[in-house]
Amino acid sequence: MTTGRTLPQLPYGAVYFRKSNPPRDDWERDYAIAQEDGMNFNRHWFMWGAIEVAPGVYDWEDYDRQMDLATGHGIQTIIAEMITSVPEWAAEAYSHAVHVKADGTALRTQMGVSSATGGFGEGSQGVLCLDCAEVKEAAGRFLRELVLRYKDHPATAGYDIWNECNYSPHVCHCRYTNAKFRSWLQTKYGGLQALNRAWNRYSYTSWEQVRSPRQTGPYPECIDWVQFTKDNFYEHMQWRVELIRSLDDRNLIAAHGIAGSIGAMASMGADDWLAASKVDVYGFTWVASRKGSEPWKQWHAVDLTRAASRGKTFWHAEAQGGPLWLQPQVIGRPKEDGRVTEPEDMRVWQMISFAGGARGLLFPRWRPLLDGPLFGAFGPYAMDGSRTDRSAMAGAIAKWANDPEQRKLLEAVPVQGDIGILVVPETQIFDYLLNREGKLELYTQAMWGAYRCFFDQGVQADWVHIDDIAKYRVLYWPYPIMLGSVYAEALKQWVAAGGTLISEGCPAYFGDRGSAGAKQPNHGFDAVFGAVEADVEFMPDRADGIAFDFDESGLLAVGGGFRQSYRPAGGIPWGQYRQDGGTAVVEHKYGQGRTLLAGTFPSIGYFQSGSPSNKAFIAKALAWAGITPYMRLSDASVQARFSRHADGSLFVWVVNPDRSQKSLEIRFSDALQPGQSRAGRVYWDGGTFMQEGSALHVTVRGRDALVLGMDGTPD
Template identity: 80%
Template structure:
């Protein structure tokens, strides 16, 4: 076994070369500037369509030069193997194996917006289907040549095997994928009659009659198709990993997603947990210009990637360093909302990522593209490669992050959050199919609303995959409308063993294969919650009027959303009502644990309105669950996180995303004992400490990072 490649303390750099930019005559100078500015890492797109210019004819010249310059200037390189950029000759030679939409439309090659080169397709999966053995062999030959050429190069750090892990929801319905789908179904169901019964089709007489569904809805066949599609694309990812690893066992395997598990896991396969499980290092793309610069949005993406990485190193793989022009995501938004990047934006965005646990950072561009719709976008350096005030900020952060003095800080990892938000992929898949016609986005609104509800109260809400619930004491379950019997039993046991579960309405209303349970809550969850359904209403189009009081309330009604389910308490106790007097909230003790069931979705209400009564609801829920924040700040516009090293030492990160300087009081939870500020790692504002309370000044769009220590009390001899 070869020795693993050693990476920098914090990989910091950019995607530099996307053929045909930057211009060849600037390469030597750009690398020298990058080295001077503290950059130590690049990623390049090694595009099949730009390298294998004819069958068996490879043009490596530009890429060889990039690698040699990187080695000369001490910059390591991640090779992004872009087999999704196919040679035009291959698209013609294998025209029988292009991806096909459900309506029979084949995909064609087109220009790629992110590189202004040909060979790309609609979506990020490429135009050719890897389920065809000929295509797979051709792509495999290219990958083999790529790895053998660069695996021992001194600049090589590893391979990015999937750029922004996701795919088009429209593919693939070709003959090869349909044959693979049938094999997948045979493995799942065994015999055709079992499939007939599961799909309610009843009259298939041979497997050859089974095809991918062209009508998408909340039916068993569509649930199977969505799950198969995800399994299939991630099998392709694993194939690339296995091929590369068979040739190179010393360089890392990386991948990065789009932090899309909350909104596009079902439709576009953006399953961060699954993707991260396959890579050595995972990452995420997040640019405020496309998403919005409200702090919770980036925090949610960092927290999501950290949760999905399950303790692995993760990077902010594409972080904004420059403006974005003329794209549909920016139209109509204020320029301050991430559209025009200022140096202070780079500072606060990157400090959020580091505070959330990211231990590497790359810009999507070192300098912008010169042609195509993404001209001028994302790069901290100017169009001609000269320095800017943005690149000066990036350089100062790069040098800081890789100084030896920051080693212990960057070896620390964020503490577990005070509460977990339960993520159940099968719920999102079913909701995607259920609400496809009405174009409702209830799942994402509920998940994001719950995150914001706790985030705005100074709590760190962790995203918790249902397979990981044993690590948490308190879980909040937004929009729980569909659940399998297996997972319902798992949740019941978790509560019985001491877990605290707060669930929104209609838990497991739809069970396995999307079938409605005749007793609600379904799958014996009525026993867990101590209640049964009295009435249910599915009217999301007029759900803005749903409201309830909680635990006596203060006269203000908590706003719900989506659906409305009222209850009859059995062994539970009513703790809130709808305006008509029906029971809206039930608390219950189950085994060693306890539950709180709310008959609508206050998370959606908060997401849409940020109503003060809903904010108060989340505070009351925290109190009911006996959750206290790790850190209390006197100014709620700031965010605080704690990270911890393996020796138990603590580090406090405080972020001020606003433009005004703020003086704040800071108090750590009593669970940490007395902690004394020991060293400032980042920040220019002054601070003082009296007892367990710190007082610090934070400039606008900046951070304050300190080390903490427990004072040693010397014992006198008696």
């Protein structure tokens, strides 16, 4: 981490000030309460639109007061939000450079839901386009003024350069972005004739004729446009990093997303791996009331952010601490589904984040906003700033996490998972374009379904970016329908070198530029899987009848999405479709590695139905791959994770998200050699335990956790 500041053992606090909340008269009292309750970190929104009130005229008064109060109460501060909110005068002065949608609609400033102040646009990119040099210069001037004013302030810990840093697939189509798109295309293709051939346009005679596509479909130009939009967004992010770092080489630079790399493409784009690569500390927003409080959902977000951070410190940057009332995500849901937050909810949500490796935790509010549709939301303290039973829980956890007794526990990091789920960003982009008109979410359902199927049987699955596959022996490929030739070659080489690949249907069916391969599987994967396509059906609306057997028991796994059957070409048939007896599953050896190919999508089937036979198929595939989970729990409603310290010490986190107490047995495998050690010190006392050999008998209270050190662990 690049920082000259000494951070707390575990940064713990909230977003406190979003102009104009909370009321100024309460600030000093609120800071005193926060300090007494063990809070050590704040994040404030230093909004361009609220500070540069006229060109070159800055109103710092409220922000100076926040920083001085933080210093007086021992609370460090992250400066956040910054240039997404623009001054109204700037929106008028640069009206020629507002974001433009594909249909030509120009954005206007609007009230920001999360602060109830003006100057915002749609999504996280604001209303003004940074591809306009004038806008970029004006935004840069404000950032320079901001950094130079506070970089040496004793309360400053760093900068959160983008709040929920995800890019909109809908903007920008203005003339400045189009000019930049043409430059991007020239770099990629070289000459105009190469672009004509790649795009199947054939008759461009001037680069000025090339414009951003108005349609959205699985065409080369649309693939290029979505990829450019992503590249351009993260280039803007890099610009912020470089500008701030040129002025301040002491304080940390952070950012946080929404753990959206698996499920957010339709509404907003996300690449958590790319975002995390640009900052010192990464993080994620996860609010159960908006997502649903099923445990697998939060675990998936923590695991995703940890994977994207690639060993860097990451924080749960916005964790729910209070209710949510009238937002569309909660209407019709029961209050127990995270809608009305109880102290026990906060406790188990935070223990999940800590068990998954998060080493900082901030609430979206310290106390709720008093204005706008998010009034009363998210804060552990009451509307008037007084203490609640939720704030008591927050204070207890804050003090526990920053007690030196927990230092070694929190220095430990989660061990690598039992298996990796392969993530290929170009596949998600193509699926977004392929299925947009049908409003299908097959990519998300497949990825989530695979993760949940592993999760529901106590198997720790890591999200593995295709650039990181060398670290894993076994990979599961839930939705492989599109793969470019570069990554196809890398994956084939990984298998040949000894990797074990379990793939679902239609692997690399579409290749470079989105073209379907004339021979299937495409890109030479017929040799990798030892099979060629016999038949294929792309009818996800008629997929509810897809089922296949996979052993002698007669169990039928449920498919989903598409259906591909095979003729073995060196591979061994493993299962047949119920409908016509066609080969549904093939195993094969390739080089030093092995492959298992299922012709449909049992992950989608599991996401939609939760079929026990799909879990049985996955269990058989894991046994075939030689996977032995680190732990086996007798009650699948409870989760457990190992973390390991640099000195080799192991810790086990046992988390019970259920409302009732659970008693269960945990059996350890020999993979981490915990059978040679004994559960010893209790770090978080949410239950009781007794060990017999390699079995640990535990009782964990409802919505609580038991955290143990494994004494005597071998190095």
